[in-house]
Amino acid sequence: MKRNRIVILGGGTGGTLMANRLRRAYGWHEAQIVVVDRDDDHLYQPGLLFVPFGMAQIEDLVRPRAGQLRAGIDYRRQEATRVDTDTRTVYFADGTILHYDVLVIASGARLLPAATEGLTEAGPQERVFTFYTPEGAAGLRQALERFEGGRIVVNPVDLPVKCPVAPLEFCFLADAYFRGRHLRDRVRITYVTPLDAAFTRPVAAKALAGLLADKHIELVTDFATGEVDGAGGRLISYDGREERFDLAVVVPAHGGAAYVDRSPGLGDELGFVQVDRHTLQAKAAPEIFAIGDATDVPTSKAGSVAHFEGEAVVRNIRRFLAGQPLDGSFDGHANCFVETGFGKGLLIDFNYDTEPLPGHYPGPLGLPLLKESRLSHLGKRAFAWLYWHRVLPGRELPGITARMPRRGKAEPTQPRRP
Template sequence: MRRLLVLGGGTAGTMVVNRLRRALPQREWQITVVDRDDDHCYQPGYLFLPFGTYTPDQVVRKRHAFIADGVDLVLGEVEHVDGDAESVLLVDGRVLDYDYLVIATGTSPRPDQTPGMLGRQWRRSIFDFYTYDGAVALAAALPSFDHGRLVVHVTEMPVKCPVAPLEFTFLVDAWLREQGLRDRVELVYVTPLSGAFTQPIASDLLGAMLEDRKILLETDFVVERVDDERKMLVSFDEREVPFDLLVTVPLNMGADFIGQSGLGDELNYVCVDKHTLRSTTHDNIFAVGDASDIPASKAGSVAHFSAEVLVDNFLQLVRGAPMTGSFDGHANCFVETGDGKALLIDFNYDTQPLPGRYPVPVIGPLSLLKESRANHLGKLAFRWVYWNVLLPGRPLPLPSRMSMAGKVAPVETTTATPPEED
């Protein structure tokens, strides 16, 4: 009996075990997935909790309900991976042996890594929304904020769903206008990047959208500490950004056991070949989703597309054939812009977001780099797709490799906001 062990039962881990359980003979393969608890969270839903679009029960379901029959679900926390002995030690002392290991433990916010962030103002005037508890706490606090300076802040890249801080900024701008409070609130977006986003064309567009909404943009801001007594972000170059309400994205890091096991980089992301997702230190270890160090967005779409490549490669590998799949860094992300609209970006390692139509050239129905009602509805509809199609490992009619079909490369980058679509 050959043993496949998957660490992490989130988006990528669940997809991998469900697809491989159908493809690998049960009499020959034991498949086990490990996670610390039985709660599976729809993380894109955290963004909507503070605004009441989703309720808490809509973003959390039981993990075991989405794990295929024939896959063993082990609840426990990983202490250490011994790559040479091909075994995993759990915190409670249990040892799980493997022939192949897939690490899909994701990435987590670490507010403890920024001095002062977890001070007296934490969950009082300083909030995060990248965790379930943080989003619920912010949902309770936001209705009482009616004036002052609201700062949305990104500590450092990479972070999971890198467009989410911008989405929150646009959504809170729209929410304040709906409440009749926008003129009483100064909105500021603070980022360590030189622009609003990592990709130039999208950064110019999103930056123009911030300016159009009278949202101040503070760039190249690398936070050194949070002065919670003065309610101030302080950068390493001694700039200061005051706040009355701070919505922050703390430093994101992989699981501690990854670094302690000698498998990762300084942020505890597993070092892998960016095309095959195979560990650079052990041939029988792979990493997928946010847990790896690939230079792609830590987004659900990347977890989805890379998991498809990994599954195909894994099946070739265990049958003694060369791995022919090559992940190209494909990501696509809806960007909520408020007022019931969103835009969509589609890109990979080599190609930045471009205008056009998706997924069918000319027809769409979704538009790239343009705000539209259809894009917003697409994002909301994805929650059903996530629970009912993506997690169970059913096929989606979207290729894992990015296509240039339907995209238009601009002659020059423009900062003008494109026309909106109905």
């Protein structure tokens, strides 16, 4: 029997859970599984949101990548430079190459601050920050501690971004933070978004906009940031509008891994791998699959999506190597806990075709959906343990399935035909 080599580029959420699931699916004699990443720091990215508010420490969010992989998985610290789909070869910066029978691209999304004029020169660690990196989150914590009043602007420059609700969560937590310091009446918080609403899905957007209004957080929509003027304290849109700030929390534009751009036919114009959205098979070559933030699928770039995709990708790799038709059942399932401050949160659950709906998840007796609750806050805070001990090891979560559940949800009523 041939021993297939499965190469996984990326040792983050998607790559790690894929490797661990595949190791359980295949014996050592059946498949060699190789995970490659350019560094050895596995970061629990959702925790960065809490660092600026003193609710998490950077050192508690990072663990060695190799330590999250099951025995029998080969971990290599190298930087990929391109993929040759014709010869099934990955090229690395040190001049070495690696051939594969199946390739899984799980290299996530990267921040592109240079894509916005002035952002890289906008006064980093002075009054323009991002909490999407450990360094930025730590610097923002110090900036908030010094902040005694003025205008804070929170701005995702463009979409898609990792965890698209996170900038909104920052606004909610900032509201609670300054109320706790008895400074809220001296702090003006504004959420500036390129979208025409608070979120991408109308039902959730309405609920989130209501929360912004309740907390006296301004909402500015349809603002396409073209320049960040750190010295002058201005966001400038492409149409010439300006939003002034004393402190800016900016989420830079995102793109796929640089090596995807250097691999003809593999990615779209942003460097995200083009895949069939139901099988996760790459359009460039049948033996390539992608998972998580690295894909171009039209759903949130969130850890929950990578977790749900993992089941589908493992199943389809097994089918591909067995010469069987692929399973096109992945439905774009995503769910997100939204931290809303003061020990509360809300949960949204949706897929490609279904809006976030009210009700409960994962069933009638589950967590409330689209409604603030203490349970959702506790769920978000508890998820860190589940991440390290259940999600990354590739274990199933009791009652949680890859396909979006409909039980417990208030389905919209269809108008009667005359």
